[in-house]
Amino acid sequence: MTTPHMFCKTLTASDTSTHGGFSVPRRAAEDCFPPLDYTQQRPSQELVAKDLHGYEWKFRHIYRGQPRRHLLTTGWSAFVNKKKLVSGDAVLFLRGEDGELRLGVRRAAQVKCGPTFPAPCNHQLNQISFGDVANAISTRNVFHIYYNPRASSSEFIIPFNKFLKSLDQSFSAGMRFKMRFETEDAAERRYTGIITGVSELDPARWPGSKWKCLLVRWDDMEANRLSRVSPWEVEPSGSGPGSFSSSSNFMAPGLKRSRSGLHSSKAEFPIPGNLQGPRRSCKVKKL
Amino acid sequence: MTTPHMFCKTLTASDTSTHGGFSVPRRAAEDCFPPLDYTQQRPSQELVAKDLHGYEWKFRHIYRGQPRRHLLTTGWSAFVNKKKLVSGDAVLFLRGEDGELRLGVRRAAQVKCGPTFPAPCNHQLNQISFGDVANAISTRNVFHIYYNPRASSSEFIIPFNKFLKSLDQSFSAGMRFKMRFETEDAAERRYTGIITGVSELDPARWPGSKWKCLLVRWDDMEANRLSRVSPWEVEPSGSGPGSFSSSSNFMAPGLKRSRSGLHSSKAEFPIPGNLQGPRRSCKVKKL
């Protein structure tokens, strides 16, 4: 496998401040971004990068200053705000084989205000990477995942209680539901729709996966929406908003069942684990 | 038929300047927007309005100043930029029966740079409104539509050659296509996908309509997209970008065939013709 061109940078105070943009490490920019026309005085271009939800983020990439450096300006601030990034969080850029740019976010462990949380969180774990997890999966090794929702908000790891809740629900065609939706421009909104079917994302490759297995039709047909969602992303219409419990002792079985989801996503967004170690964001231990 | 609450305002220099927001005519705001809590010193609320593509635009609606007046502030500038509105263009707000807010844009005739275009454009026509057109349709009166693509960019009126072109194409399931797409944040992008079926929007109400009759699956499933498009909105994959001809003498037959499309849309976005006459944007003559 050819290693994809990617980089990961922990955000500095300057990166997240409203005062400026994002300082792109030189090697990173040259590796991942389309080449600029360096004959110009201030070469620049528009970058479009997709996050895991398929949202496209647009940035102005400019090479300027004395000494010269790569910067993301216009668009960066919106990204930081919408993703609620703070200094210490990390962003990840990845250039696919087709040249398409993808980006991801990894939040730093943030100590919540109020009483500190001792015990297993401070436990020093053997921190390994997503790459190692993938390896363990492919070689069928046993591994455990310790997941601390206070320290991570990985898009691939679903809170166990949220997942359990979705198991309690029996989804069937015709059912009405609602779902929170992150919009490009502002705060999240709620949308409603009707379930039109239950299918699998890719029965051949990931049989039994519950990842994106609901086919839905949104009430607002004109609005562009996902046509497939995962059961844990929706609530039946009428129930109140699900509260996010702070319990942190999730067990393996639930996650095992969602593992094909993890794997499936990994296939379209491989993350080698050799750039920056997973800080305290996602604690993973191979036994 | 109960007349819907709507208003149309031609944008002033102040409305389109980057310096400020949008000044909402008093009657208009009281007619169309949800009532504010006037006991507060500066009553305000968030408005969400959908355009014809189903995109949601969010505005802060505030009642302030001395003397008091209604203004749209936050969000307005983004709208002006994305829609490329200039002083002289018009916006239209409409409150549906269900309270849902819709908005549209009507561009002023803009004289293109370069050689001016004489003859039939300057012809003084008996300008009537969409309401009159709807009336003519319902009473089966004959009417002609003179359409000048330079003076209008109505979302309902499809350039005849574009429509003809789509008739030449026989769309069938499995065909690949591409389509330009207006994104929320910036410039338009091209997306590709595969046609999964051909159906009608609402066979019962608009039999034979070609409006939104293609069912499609986008290559990028994660990106939220429309699942139905009209034949004239797409091009078969492989062909170059369609050039927009400047011929202006479109005839009735083509439009007649798309009339059910017009009608279908009108049902969800009726436009009475008693506020501001159609400037030079859409020249319609009833015979």
Place this chain on the structure above:
DNA sequence: AGCTGTTGTCGGCCTTTCCGACAAGTGCT
């Protein structure tokens, strides 16, 4: 004509954002 209510434009002021200057930091020899 005069009054009243509406609304277009402006100056003031604050925030956001773009820019190079500068220097701290890093890796190499």
Place this chain on the structure above:
DNA sequence: AGCACTTGTCGGAAAGGCCGACAACAGCT
């Protein structure tokens, strides 16, 4: 240690955007 290069932070300047002041304008009596 010394050098070359990279990059974090800063001040300055420009642009964006919110506010009421003020006055032009329209409609009515």
